[in-house]
Amino acid sequence: MNAVRLHAFGPAENLSYERTPRPVPAPGQVRIAVAAAGVHLLDTALRQGVQGPPAPLPELPTIPGREVAGTVDALGPGTDPAWLGRPVVVHLGFAPGGYAEYAVADAQRLHPIPPGLDPAEAVAMIGTGRTALGILQFADLGPASTALVPAAAGGIGTLLVQYAKNAGATVIALAGGPAKTARAAANRADLAVDYTEPGWPDTVRAHHPDGATVLFDSVGGPTARAALGLLAPGARHLVFGWSDGPLTLTDAERAGLTARGITTQSVLGPVMLRRAGGDDPLRLLETRALAEAAAGRLRPALQRYPLSEAAAAHHALETRGTIGKVILEP
Known part of the structure; x- marks a missing residue:
């Protein structure tokens, strides 16, 4: 598959578009044929080797990216077969791997993409949307x-x-x-x-x-x-x-x-999560964000780049040359 890899911490130009093997889903995981991957400002800090709360620095080489949407194309052992072929969106948490044509994710973190949302909109809401609703509390x-x-x-x-x-x-x-x-x-x-x-x-x-x-x-x-x-x-x-x-x-x-x-x-981090409540406050905020978008009450602004132009997307984000959520599309 095609993916964006980082072999050394540093400037945006260190992001390399290259061929790499497709990931194989582990037990309880799915593999997603990625249609959209989110780019976050935190991604740019981690690329530079700057550890910021709460994400740890990745081991190199790595495929950056923690927000993806697409279609489930393979299942790991023991994963519910109902997920196969479904359009989904997921925040990968601290596990990178989103800037690629295929990514793996834990099935328990998946959300079906609501009708009326395209994958890029769903990606924006799973990360940026959940943060916005957390702040608005x-x-x-x-x-x-x-x-x-x-x-x-x-x-x-x-x-x-x-x-x-x-x-x-x-x-x-x-x-x-x-x-x-x-x-x-x-x-x-x-x-x-x-x-x-x-x-x-x-x-x-x-x-x-x-x-x-x-x-x-x-x-x-x-x-x-x-x-x-x-x-x-x-x-x-x-x-x-x-x-x-x-x-x-x-x-x-x-x-x-x-x-x-x-x-x-x-209102960052634990403060936001305590206010959201529940056993899984992050998932609760994600669900609310997707529902707001599906109902048409919130619509994310998007700036789309081809996956191959991840370095340009990082540079634009760092220099405030973007409007809305930055999305990579394979």
């Missing part, structure tokens, strides 16, 4: 809410905007560049602002002088620092990333936030 959105969404044209940001609008909230979308702000506006954001332009906070204040009630912060750094000044008293600051670097505040700024009753909360 903490937002308590409604008609009285004003949501401030940086990176609003990204995979998670797109879904946050849609969910907030469905809840009746007012949405202020922040995105980098005219193409991304146009995409956020087309996604029904009430105000789409280019945060690469000087004075962008003044634009937000002019339209929403009362401030936002929730900040969905995936960026950190200077953007988040400016966005905190746009929050109303008693607002929530939900942190789930730091693509612009860590958020640094002076003692005076921290005191000002405290005086205004603004609550900052990290």
Whole structure:
């Protein structure tokens, strides 16, 4: 089969498109003929050899990728034969192998692809969708809410905007560049602002002088620092990333936030899973995300690349040259 392999940690160019044997499913596993594989920012960090929570570094050589959708074409011993020939989507967890024409997965982690979703949409919801719904557990959105969404044209940001609008909230979308702000506006954001332009906070204040009630912060750094000044008293600051670097505040700024009753909360990892509840909270969030997409309430934005162009996809993602969820298609 054709696959993308990594033989040495380093830049995107280290991803090699080559021939390799098809994987063989073990007991309780299936093999999937892959139609779509998801590319995550974490994949780019692992490719560089940077271990980030919670994924460990893979052993080399490796086939990256942890989100796949396609059709079950082979079964391991003891696997339910009902899976054979079914369109499925799965998050592989810490097991890589997604950037390939075939991948293996534990049958217990599979989800049937709901009618009306193509494999790329299903892949977006199994990873990015479950994360978005996990974050939204903490937002308590409604008609009285004003949501401030940086990176609003990204995979998670797109879904946050849609969910907030469905809840009746007012949405202020922040995105980098005219193409991304146009995409956020087309996604029904009430105000789409280019945060690469000087004075962008003044634009937000002019339209929403009362401030936002929730900040969905995936960026950190200077953007988040400016966005905190746009929050109303008693607002929530939900942190789930730091693509612009860590958020640094002076003692005076921290005191000002405290005086205004603004609550900052990290909603990653165990915190998100505890809120989801159940015996398998990740699977619960995956199921909810797929159901939201199947019902048409959430629709992921997608940027598709051929599997052979995985290096280009990584480079574009790292340099913020993508819109929506990045997908590789064999």
